[in-house]
Amino acid sequence: MxxxxxxxxxxxxxxxxxxxxxxxxxxxxxxxxxxxxxxxxxxxxxxxxxxxxxxxxxxxxxxxxxxxxxxxxxxxxxxxxxxxxxxxxxxxxxxxxxxxxxxxxxxxxxxxxxxxxxxxxxxxxxxxxxxxxxxxxxxxxxxxxxxxxxxxxxxxxxxxxxxxxxxxxxxxxxxxxxxxxxxxxxxxxxxxxxxxxxxxxxxxxxxxxxxKTKDELMEQYGVVKCGLEDFLKIDKNDRLRYKKNRYEYEVLVENKKEFNKKYHMTTIDKMTLEDLMVLMIKGVK
Amino acid sequence: MDIIISNSSEVPIYEQIKEQIKEKILSSELLAGDLLPSIRALAKDLRCSVITTKNAYEELVNEGYVVVVAAKGFYVAEINRQLVYEEQLNKIETLLDSVVNIAKINHIKKETINSLLDILYEEEK
Structure with a gap:
């Protein structure tokens, strides 16, 4: 094209x-x-x-x-x-x-x-x-x-x-x-x-x-929400950015399906562009 | 033609579009030779990306439900009813397989499952 x-x-x-x-x-x-x-x-x-x-x-x-x-x-x-x-x-x-x-x-x-x-x-x-x-x-x-x-x-x-x-x-x-x-x-x-x-x-x-195409971005990326115990299990290479909130960790992952296969964590939210911006800019690598 | 897109669903939007058009073809709401809306018009009406509707149509073409006519657009294909029937039967078999598995693990009798099926069939009517 x-x-x-x-x-x-x-x-x-x-x-x-x-x-x-x-x-x-x-x-x-x-x-x-x-x-x-x-x-x-x-x-x-x-x-x-x-x-x-x-x-x-x-x-x-x-x-x-x-x-x-x-x-x-x-x-x-x-x-x-x-x-x-x-x-x-x-x-x-x-x-x-x-x-x-x-x-x-x-x-x-x-x-x-x-x-x-x-x-x-x-x-x-x-x-x-x-x-x-x-x-x-x-x-x-x-x-x-x-x-x-x-x-x-x-x-x-x-x-x-x-x-x-x-x-x-x-x-x-x-x-x-x-x-x-x-x-x-x-x-x-x-x-x-x-x-x-x-x-x-x-x-x-x-x-x-x-x-990227928006479809790729929205379908592949995800936001994992978990407690400290689960967070410590996540390999550094499997997360893009993370943010520690009062009650949970928010972890931005590049491929939620792969992530799910490996870790079986229950709460993986769909990512919004706002999540992407906030986590990429304010999150920790 | 209704296409209902849920933005909160985990199912990707292109797949939602694809499945709903497929259903309409299988249920004969859309007939062979019917012209589908253009990629751009559909994207506009559904307020989604052109790439999304393009993906949906491309998969429908690959699966044989839709044909492209150059410079004209996308048309509903003549579907092979026999093939579709077998596909659907396969689907049912897979689902029933897990039903049987669960039943065996929990020592639930075949008769119980049969009567459940009867009830469900009646309800559908």
Whole structure:
């Protein structure tokens, strides 16, 4: 399968933070979720793809093209939502239409107004009067209205209530009905990703901890809960991380079936992405 | 067509989808030649990953319940009723085998098991 996005050995050094050797491949027609703590490097990676940060090592290809050489061409086909809103607050949603028409060759005004309508957004009201959730929806409407092939979304559902989040996710799922299109999104709301993501990439302290299909991850990994006696029986190599709680040990294991065969412990829970993040970051090796 | 996915079940989601479609084919709710929803449409409606529905369909194809028609989609296959019958009979035999084992270990008479079977059959009706 062809990759719509390919990042090879991306590295970038800052004074107090560095991105180390990031490799990502996102096939066509797929959704990849980026997870990690605040400051782990998710946004930096996204900004490198969009060529917002410069002077990095490595190679980034979007639609098979170099993101620096063919920047303009690539950006025609990318829809972006960043964590911080980039529209001046005195604009109205109708102004955005006039501006974007000049920027994107494929800008589709009627599609834009359709999204405004679907999201119940006002056409003639200054952005500064809109709520946080409405602003987010406005950004999403804007990013979709030029028929992009790749969506790059940094926290697209943050600030949205569950009903609005659901609406937005439906729109993403509609978008992916076209198998030429892909989505890369970072999110703190890991339950959203647990449902819709095809791949999960976990970034921690500027490095990729793991990048797998979500199905593999959710079906193989597990969280064992046990007392001290059982915990001491577990071979070091059979556990990824562990955490000692008040009444139990929580142990993250890479393959719950194998683990079960070897140890016959009763309580192996399904792992959630939240468990994965907390245990990988806060747990002991 | 109902497909009910439990996110808290230990059974992987692709397997839940596969088994439910299989059941519908075996019970003739889905008939040979019926077009199944596309991988993407099904993923959207079930709110799951495309990879999940793809896995489910691929296994259904491997097991002979579904056929792929290039550029068209996935269709319910003409199933070999005789083969399916034998498969199901095998399944029953395996299950009954453990029943007999338990019965022998606990000295439970064959007649008791038989009457249990009778009761269960009646209930099903």
């Amino acid at each position: 062809e990759n719509i996005l390919e990042i090879k050995n991306l590295s970038k050094k800052y004074k107090d933070f560095q991105l180390k050797d990031i490799n990502i491949k996102l096939p066509k027609g797929m959704i990849m979720g980026l997870i990690g703590e605040n400051g782990a490097g998710k946004t930096t990676t996204i900004k490198a793809i969009l060529d917002i940060i410069k002077d990095y090592q490595g190679e980034i290809k979007v639609f098979g093209l170099d993101n620096r050489i063919d920047e303009k061409k690539i950006k025609e086909d990318i829809g972006v939502v960043l964590d911080d809103m980039f529209f001046p607050e005195i604009l109205m949603p109708s102004d955005i239409d006039s501006i974007m028409r000049e920027i994107y060759k494929n800008w589709d005004s009627s599609l834009y107004f359709k999204y405004l309508n679907d999201f119940s957004l006002p056409i003639k009201k200054e952005i500064k009067t809109l709520s946080k959730g409405m602003r987010k929806k406005l950004e999403i409407a804007t990013c979709l209205a030029h028929h992009p092939k790749l969506l790059i979304l940094d926290e697209p559902t943050s600030g949205l209530d569950p009903v609005a989040r659901n609406e937005v996710i439906d729109i993403f799922l509609d978008f992916i009905q076209n198998e030429e299109c892909s989505i890369l999104l970072s999110s703190h709301i890991t339950t959203d990703l647990e449902h819709i993501a095809d791949y999960i990439t976990f970034i921690n302290q500027g490095e990729i901890l793991l990048s």
